[in-house]
Amino acid sequence: MRHTRALVDWLRACIAAFQFLTRLPIPVQIDYTERVFQRSAVFYPFVGFVIGLLLLLSAEGLSYILPPMPAAILVLAIWVVLTGGLHLDGLMDTADGILSHRSREQMLEIMKDSRVGAMGVIVCVLHLFLKFSLLYTLLDRQQNGEGSSLLLLLAVIPIWSRWFMVAAIKHWPYARPNSGLGSLFRGVQTGHVVISLLVALLTTTLFIYTSNTTFLPNWSLILGFAAITILAGASMASYISSKLGGLTGDTYGALNELLESVLLIAIILIQMNVL
Template sequence: MKRWLESAATAFQFLSRFPVKSGGDFSPELLQRSTVYYPLVGLAIAAVVWAAAYLSAFLLPPFPAAVLILMLWVWLTGGLHLDGWMDSADALLSYRSRERMLEIMKDSRVGAMGVIACVLLLLLKLSLIYTVMDEGLWSTVLLLPLIWSRWFMVAALGGWPKARQGEGLAGHFETLRGREVRLAALLATGMTVLLALLNWTGLWHPFMAAFPTLPVLAWLAGKWTAERISRRLGGLTGDVYGALNELLEALLLLAAVLLHRLLL
């Protein structure tokens, strides 16, 4: 039990700003075990974000409330994945050689493409939060994007080679294999089923189709994107894992809003 609690605490400490102390040494073995709990971290962040959004809807107009909620969302992640999104945009949109793109990712400075990509991503997220709050689209399905985007990070860690063998933070996960991916998928599936049951009203509702649809979309979109990036870089990097998380968060939230409009 202590072993798994330590792994879960490490996942929270690594991926969020929740005040959790792991007591671990952040060894490669511990970091790899902690990946099983990445979906749980996503659920915790999503629960705080959407609870705050629901409460603020009674106090503020939708737009300023949406801005504050987006700020909370970014703060809870420490901007970790957003940094990866910007670095990946700078490199992949430069259309340089593989070696040059990897050098750009290692550069701590942010270029024009990274800034543009960040602004556009935040605008999309802001508009979706505003839509949820303005139209009252409250459902437990809103928690799924943050769960399954983080599960796909685990799948990417175990499913594609590392662009820099033994280098960078991603090097700590080089021996991660299918066991952690399967356990993370099992945890994410269990949480999805629980959220679907909490959303259940006793009768089938068309919007319930979103619960199986979003995980499938996360896998298909994530796999397509990871394969394309891996072909260009010869593998994936720590920045790319963060970028994949940001992409899937936004894409799945957009899909949830679209499904709500189409099915209701």
């Protein structure tokens, strides 16, 4: 009975992760307690795996029937729809706060405002343009037979961007310790980060060994994704934390979005034999 109850608790946490991070229809009522939020972090890379798989299937299907430019736009739209724009909203709020160049307290107040400011819109538009251009490049090379195996790596990106969210929750202080949705994650432990890392490594291995890419040895790609995520993510998280005195729920979303673009750039550079 105890094992069954534990299994149900972890299943509830998995469902909570999908309901929180995606707009996939999962009609199950979950009581969002602090414990559920903490456990759900373990499943973030798995949620990224499912998002990545759906993106890959969309990209493969659209590239067969459309030229690379409209296909890239639709893949990007699907990417946004899958998350309901949750992380983009965090990116815009973070940009509004940090780029206001106000005091720490004023930045946090600006980020709490539900209205989007000029800097948030500018950063969001530029970010989406960057993502679109990278997707277009990837799909264009795939249609020309120059990077078909690397298209599978598109599915790996959401895995690692969401794993770093778990690492950021654990390793950087929370800027609003007694308020905000992100405060529910305060109890995330090192064990949660390690387990989610193992999930990220396992799902990445599955995609990379399926791709049979000849650009780099498989183990180099796996370690490369991990290294780029950690280095880029830690740099961005440290900068944001220095400005705000910690991270918030909005900044977790911003980190996810920015890391997705960084990893897309890395895939293009791999294909061009720059990395």
